[in-house]
Amino acid sequence: MAKVVIWGSLKPHTGGKSEVTVEARNVQELLARLGEAYPGLQPQIKRGVSVSIDGLIYREGWLQPLAPDSEVFLLPRMQGG
Template sequence: MVRVKLWGSLRSLAGDREVLEVEARTLKEAIDAILEEVPALEPQIKRGISFSVDGLIYRDSWFVPIDEAKEIVMMPRMVGG
Protein backbone atom coordinates (compact mmCIF):
# COMPACT_ATOMS: atom_id res chain seq x y z
CA MET A 1 0.00 0.00 0.00
CA VAL A 2 1.21 3.48 -0.81
CA ARG A 3 0.06 6.58 1.03
CA VAL A 4 -0.97 9.46 -1.25
CA LYS A 5 -1.39 12.84 0.42
CA LEU A 6 -4.03 15.07 -1.11
CA TRP A 7 -3.16 18.73 -1.51
CA GLY A 8 -5.45 21.76 -1.51
CA SER A 9 -8.90 21.45 -3.06
CA LEU A 10 -8.44 17.72 -3.65
CA ARG A 11 -9.02 17.14 0.05
CA SER A 12 -12.48 18.68 0.00
CA LEU A 13 -13.41 16.60 -3.06
CA ALA A 14 -12.36 13.51 -1.11
CA GLY A 15 -14.55 14.27 1.90
CA ASP A 16 -11.79 16.15 3.76
CA ARG A 17 -9.51 13.12 3.73
CA GLU A 18 -5.87 14.08 3.86
CA VAL A 19 -4.35 10.71 2.90
CA LEU A 20 -5.53 7.83 0.73
CA GLU A 21 -3.94 4.39 0.94
CA VAL A 22 -4.02 2.44 -2.33
CA GLU A 23 -2.36 -0.56 -3.95
CA ALA A 24 -0.16 0.79 -6.75
CA ARG A 25 3.27 0.35 -8.31
CA THR A 26 3.12 3.39 -10.64
CA LEU A 27 1.46 6.80 -10.59
CA LYS A 28 -1.04 5.57 -13.21
CA GLU A 29 -2.04 2.65 -10.99
CA ALA A 30 -2.41 5.10 -8.09
CA ILE A 31 -4.73 7.32 -10.16
CA ASP A 32 -6.87 4.34 -11.15
CA ALA A 33 -7.11 3.12 -7.54
CA ILE A 34 -7.89 6.63 -6.27
CA LEU A 35 -10.68 7.06 -8.82
CA GLU A 36 -12.15 3.72 -7.78
CA GLU A 37 -12.15 4.81 -4.14
CA VAL A 38 -13.12 8.49 -4.63
CA PRO A 39 -15.02 9.00 -7.92
CA ALA A 40 -15.62 12.67 -7.01
CA LEU A 41 -11.98 13.37 -7.91
CA GLU A 42 -12.51 12.48 -11.58
CA PRO A 43 -13.34 16.01 -12.85
CA GLN A 44 -10.20 17.45 -11.26
CA ILE A 45 -8.05 14.60 -12.52
CA LYS A 46 -9.36 15.22 -16.03
CA ARG A 47 -8.53 18.95 -15.69
CA GLY A 48 -5.03 18.05 -14.65
CA ILE A 49 -3.05 16.92 -11.66
CA SER A 50 0.59 16.68 -10.72
CA PHE A 51 2.39 14.42 -8.30
CA SER A 52 5.30 15.10 -6.03
CA VAL A 53 7.34 11.95 -5.38
CA ASP A 54 10.02 12.51 -2.77
CA GLY A 55 9.99 16.22 -3.65
CA LEU A 56 10.22 15.86 -7.45
CA ILE A 57 7.21 17.10 -9.44
CA TYR A 58 5.79 14.87 -12.18
CA ARG A 59 3.22 15.89 -14.78
CA ASP A 60 2.05 13.32 -17.32
CA SER A 61 4.74 10.86 -16.20
CA TRP A 62 2.30 8.18 -15.17
CA PHE A 63 4.68 5.22 -15.23
CA VAL A 64 7.01 6.52 -12.52
CA PRO A 65 7.53 3.65 -10.06
CA ILE A 66 6.29 4.20 -6.51
CA ASP A 67 6.31 2.21 -3.29
CA GLU A 68 5.41 2.63 0.36
CA ALA A 69 8.82 4.15 1.17
CA LYS A 70 8.19 7.20 -1.02
CA GLU A 71 6.44 10.43 -0.03
CA ILE A 72 3.69 10.94 -2.63
CA VAL A 73 1.55 14.07 -2.89
CA MET A 74 -1.22 14.55 -5.46
CA MET A 75 -2.10 18.17 -6.27
CA PRO A 76 -4.15 20.12 -8.79
CA ARG A 77 -1.99 21.08 -11.76
CA MET A 78 -0.73 24.63 -11.48
CA VAL A 79 -0.94 26.82 -14.56
CA GLY A 80 0.44 30.20 -15.34
CA GLY A 81 3.83 31.82 -15.30
Protein backbone atom coordinates in the same frame (compact mmCIF):
# COMPACT_ATOMS: atom_id res chain seq x y z
CA MET B 1 1.13 0.84 0.18
CA ALA B 2 2.02 4.35 -0.84
CA LYS B 3 0.95 7.17 1.44
CA VAL B 4 -0.87 9.83 -0.59
CA VAL B 5 -1.25 13.35 0.75
CA ILE B 6 -4.21 15.14 -0.82
CA TRP B 7 -3.42 18.80 -1.27
CA GLY B 8 -5.53 21.96 -1.31
CA SER B 9 -8.66 22.11 -3.43
CA LEU B 10 -8.58 18.34 -4.03
CA LYS B 11 -9.27 17.50 -0.38
CA PRO B 12 -13.07 18.07 -0.48
CA HIS B 13 -13.29 15.34 -3.15
CA THR B 14 -11.98 12.75 -0.68
CA GLY B 15 -14.53 13.56 1.99
CA GLY B 16 -12.07 15.91 3.65
CA LYS B 17 -9.34 13.29 4.03
CA SER B 18 -5.91 14.82 3.70
CA GLU B 19 -4.09 11.49 3.64
CA VAL B 20 -4.97 8.07 2.19
CA THR B 21 -3.04 4.92 1.35
CA VAL B 22 -3.13 3.31 -2.08
CA GLU B 23 -1.54 0.16 -3.43
CA ALA B 24 -0.21 0.93 -6.90
CA ARG B 25 2.87 0.12 -8.99
CA ASN B 26 2.99 3.44 -10.86
CA VAL B 27 1.35 6.86 -11.11
CA GLN B 28 -1.21 5.77 -13.71
CA GLU B 29 -2.43 2.95 -11.47
CA LEU B 30 -2.44 5.25 -8.44
CA LEU B 31 -4.63 7.82 -10.19
CA ALA B 32 -7.00 5.13 -11.47
CA ARG B 33 -7.41 3.67 -7.98
CA LEU B 34 -7.91 7.09 -6.42
CA GLY B 35 -10.60 7.83 -9.01
CA GLU B 36 -12.36 4.55 -8.21
CA ALA B 37 -12.21 5.08 -4.45
CA TYR B 38 -13.14 8.78 -4.64
CA PRO B 39 -15.33 9.43 -7.70
CA GLY B 40 -15.32 13.17 -7.02
CA LEU B 41 -11.61 13.19 -7.84
CA GLN B 42 -12.12 11.79 -11.36
CA PRO B 43 -12.95 15.14 -13.02
CA GLN B 44 -10.00 16.76 -11.25
CA ILE B 45 -7.65 14.00 -12.38
CA LYS B 46 -8.91 14.27 -15.98
CA ARG B 47 -8.33 18.05 -15.90
CA GLY B 48 -4.80 17.42 -14.77
CA VAL B 49 -2.93 16.97 -11.53
CA SER B 50 0.70 17.09 -10.56
CA VAL B 51 2.20 14.31 -8.51
CA SER B 52 5.17 14.59 -6.20
CA ILE B 53 6.87 11.30 -5.36
CA ASP B 54 9.36 11.40 -2.53
CA GLY B 55 9.98 15.10 -3.13
CA LEU B 56 10.17 15.14 -6.96
CA ILE B 57 7.28 16.63 -8.97
CA TYR B 58 6.08 14.82 -12.10
CA ARG B 59 3.56 16.38 -14.50
CA GLU B 60 3.29 13.57 -17.05
CA GLY B 61 5.10 10.68 -15.36
CA TRP B 62 2.29 8.14 -15.79
CA LEU B 63 4.63 5.14 -15.67
CA GLN B 64 6.84 6.50 -12.90
CA PRO B 65 7.22 3.58 -10.47
CA LEU B 66 6.08 3.76 -6.86
CA ALA B 67 7.79 1.94 -4.01
CA PRO B 68 5.61 0.48 -1.26
CA ASP B 69 6.89 3.16 1.12
CA SER B 70 6.64 6.11 -1.32
CA GLU B 71 5.22 9.38 -0.08
CA VAL B 72 3.06 10.90 -2.79
CA PHE B 73 1.54 14.38 -2.86
CA LEU B 74 -1.41 14.90 -5.19
CA LEU B 75 -1.63 18.56 -6.24
CA PRO B 76 -3.99 20.47 -8.50
CA ARG B 77 -2.14 21.32 -11.70
CA MET B 78 -1.09 24.93 -11.72
CA GLN B 79 -2.35 26.96 -14.65
CA GLY B 80 -0.74 30.07 -15.93
CA GLY B 81 1.45 31.51 -18.53
